[in-house]
Amino acid sequence: MDKKLNHTRTTEQVILQAAEAEFLEKGYANAKMLSIAQRAGVAHSMLHYYYRSKENLFQVIFRQKMQAMLPAYDELSKEELPFEDILRKLRDARDRLLWPQSPKMPYFVLTEVLANPQNRGMLLHMIEDTIMQHLPFLKERLENEIAEGNIRPISMADFFMLLIAIDASSLSAINICRDIPGLGSETAARLQTTYREHNMQLILDALRP
Amino acid sequence: MDKKLNHTRTTEQVILQAAEAEFLEKGYANAKMLSIAQRAGVAHSMLHYYYRSKENLFQVIFRQKMQAMLPAYDELSKEELPFEDILRKLRDARDRLLWPQSPKMPYFVLTEVLANPQNRGMLLHMIEDTIMQHLPFLKERLENEIAEGNIRPISMADFFMLLIAIDASSLSAINICRDIPGLGSETAARLQTTYREHNMQLILDALRP
DNA sequence: ATTATCTATAGATCTATAGATAATGC
């Protein structure tokens, strides 16, 4: 039993992990199937056996990331919070579950997904698939705020794009500053705190009717 | 004479422009020499004839951009401004001369140069070649501020990296917001104003001893 | 004579698949 579980996990999942590392490190275009196979220690034909194509392999990984965040978002439905606090909690969930995977994640999301119109469509599609279907209370809450005139009319997907765009870009800046010899990680940590407040202001500002 | 000037400009420069567009649109890895040649309307062997390799073609373009900003920076030496105002003027010069080339420029700088350690070395090298050599007064000024204990010890190159990192990432966020249907360009413009102030705070914060 | 341009192609990848072989489940 242990053996079987181990077996079905091994190759299929090892490929997934190797691919994630490769995609994050090199970006989609520069990631190579042969290189992923080498990282995973399997013949590269296995990547196609399990995931058919490079494009599909990428989407499987991305979809998994999005779905990993759903439970954290789900907790939000239990409390009756002011909208601003919901924004904070959404951010915190993402800061815990999505970004820490790797410092390269923010750039990746920023450039491969947000900045590229083609991939952005894919993100929107996944947001609909996962977040919007599983979090009806969030959608309701957003529509409520719009109806009350507190924020401008905006779709749930666009609303999520805004949150991700602001935070991904600030995290990119922070990560670069961490690597600057003259600054270091203490400064990066201080920047992070400052960004947290400013970003919230920027988001509310953008949502203002 | 007109004919000659036109002629020596044509192919060599047309390639440069086509390459710039291609690099900005697709990123270095995804930019293709054949595609650049097609944009320029020349045989692709011409790219190698004039610029030898893809790598070199890229560097020529990037070096040109940096040098195009030098005159604007030069003006700063004439006035005796507070350090914070110098920061503002540096930002304004960049906002006028570097970013407007294309909305994709900020992502490009962020990911191809700042986020990639290998290319970052190239940026540092170019900063030394151009800015640091041509703007001794700025270096002096920075060292003065450090000596007086107003800002932490930091090299000129690292100082520039900080400025570029903060601004490139905020511009990336702004450009994405501009494309979000629920927000639009008025919101993007409002964001830009808010970011301008916040970024200045963030930079001063990071430079604080 | 020198400089610019084109055609053709070498040589190196990369994605994807076909077909053979080994492992696993009934």
Place this chain on the structure above:
DNA sequence: ATTATCTATAGATCTATAGATAATGC
């Protein structure tokens, strides 16, 4: 019998260069 894995290779690019041909400068 089915599922997993490997080897070998097709087919499509891509960068770069060699060699022929046209344009330009003395």
